[in-house]
Amino acid sequence: xxxxxxxxxxxxxxxxxxxxxxxxxxxxxxxxxxxxxxxxxxxxxxxxxxxxxxxxxxxxxxxxxxxxxxxxxxxxxxxxxxxxxxxxxxxxxxxxxxxxxxxxxxxxxxxxxxxxxxxxxxxxxxxxxxxxxxxxxxxxxxxxxxxxxxxxxxxxxxxxxxxxxxxxxxxxxxxxxxxxxxxxxxxxxxx
Numbered sequence: 001x002x003x004x005x006x007x008x009x010x011x012x013x014x015x016x017x018x019x020x021x022x023x024x025x026x027x028x029x030x031x032x033x034x035x036x037x038x039x040x041x042x043x044x045x046x047x048x049x050x051x052x053x054x055x056x057x058x059x060x061x062x063x064x065x066x067x068x069x070x071x072x073x074x075x076x077x078x079x080x081x082x083x084x085x086x087x088x089x090x091x092x093x094x095x096x097x098x099x100x101x102x103x104x105x106x107x108x109x110x111x112x113x114x115x116x117x118x119x120x121x122x123x124x125x126x127x128x129x130x131x132x133x134x135x136x137x138x139x140x141x142x143x144x145x146x147x148x149x150x151x152x153x154x155x156x157x158x159x160x161x162x163x164x165x166x167x168x169x170x171x172x173x174x175x176x177x178x179x180x181x182x183x184x185x186x187x188x189x190x191x
Contacts, residue, residue: 046147054161061138063120064127071112071137072157077180080112080155081134082148085126089169090152094132096174101133105178108133114143116151156180 060071072078081097083090094113100106111134115123120138127136146155154173156163158180166173 050146050162050165052161052163055155055157056142057160058140058142060140063124063136063138069135069137072160073110074160076110076159077163077177078110078112078157079106079177080114080157082114082116082143082151082153082155084115084117084151085122087151091130093152093154093169093174094134097134098132100174100178106174106181109135110181111135112137114139116143116148 055072057070057072057074059068061068072080079097081090081093083094097106097111101108101111113132113134113136115136116139123136148167150167152169153165153167154170155165156173156177163180164173164176
């Protein structure tokens with residue numbers, strides 16, 4: 001049995017913690033955190049199920065050059081960003097990707113962008129004022145089957161399969177992509 005003085009101190013600490021923990025600001029934070037986790041959890045679990053799954057290869061139209069390409073590439077890495085012209089975090093991510101392309105860390109022909117919620121004419125108008133060195137693809141039923149509900153959502157694809165998927169601003173996603181592209185390039189050079 002602990003000494004009476006220690007028991008009294010421990011009781012005092014517990015009471016103090018309870019008073020601090022029950023502050024309205026802490027309760028509000030806990031409620032907001034619980035709400036965010038509960039609303040995002042289904043999407044996170046869905047993303048986990050998608051990792052490792054193949055993307056269906058198909059002919060897709062590059063909306064800027066009006067040419068048809070095969071997407072996703074069957075070999076190597078690619079990055080897909082699902083975005084919207086009105087999405088501020090998307091613009092930040094796309095500017096970070098643009099910097100990676102300009103520095104040579106990611107090849108521009110390996111970054112694909114798909115606008116989920118807008119007409120092609122809106123996207124083309126936006127891109128005339130804000131050029132990015134990526135391939136902008138027309139929306140497809142395969143994109144819709146991924147059930148992406150928020151922008152930006154970024155996929156890293158390796159050999160036609162989804163390697164990772166992240167939603168929202170990614171602190172490490174672009175660094176991870178740069179690392180993968182660098183390693184892939186080095187492996188190709190040693191062969």
